[in-house]
Amino acid sequence: MELLCNAAGKSLVKITRFSFLLVLVLLFSCNSEKEGNIVIPDELEEYYEFQGVDLTKYDIPATIMLPDETANIGAxxxxxxxxxxxxFYWNIHVGQNFHLYIEDYGDNTNLVQxxxxxxANTxxxxxxxxVDEPNLIVYEVTLKVRGHEKASKSVGVKHVSYHVYGEQVIDGIHxxxxxxxxxxxxxxxxxMAKSIRSFKEKTT
Known part of the structure; x- marks a missing residue:
């Protein structure tokens, strides 16, 4: 009996996950009919707390996945x-805690480098x-505290912050x-790193 219950439980989990993915695909299909094709990332399950956004009307022929209200960031x-x-600038706000900045650098390359x-010069x-990849870096910045040979004299409290920086090419524009x-x-x-990875050229 216990084995039967376990098997039933596992089957229910698989059905639930499949149903969720099916609903998500249908939602994207509806958006595609209204605003054109939105690229669905290959790692679909990793974006279950995200929503697809078409940036074409903001002069970028691309789509991006952004957190929705289920991401628990006050979005x-x-x-x-x-x-x-x-x-040449775009500011994307999702609630008060998610601010992503985009800038058009034309044909300038090697932005991450x-x-x-x-x-390195700080x-x-x-x-x-x-995360250290050719087109994406995620890094931790620690303010050097007093006592460090290169620390500012006014620094007395350790401060740590996190940052992300990426480069994507859309229609030849960096x-x-x-x-x-x-x-x-x-x-x-x-x-934010997941959103940057999802930034893709919009297909027609």
């Missing part, structure tokens, strides 16, 4: 994209890379995607 159901027409070189911060300069807590940065 609203509707992301806010701030962009001035003909400008340039960012790493910039970080005197008052120690940088530790948590885009910088990053967190704010002050950084965020680690869970927010992990969500």
């Amino acid at each position: 609203s159901t509707t992301p806010e994209v701030q962009h001035l027409e003909s400008d 340039a960012q790493k070189e910039k970080l 005197q008052f911060y120690q940088v530790k890379y948590l 885009y910088e995607l990053r967190s704010r300069d002050e950084g965020f807590e680690r869970p927010i940065i992990d969500l």
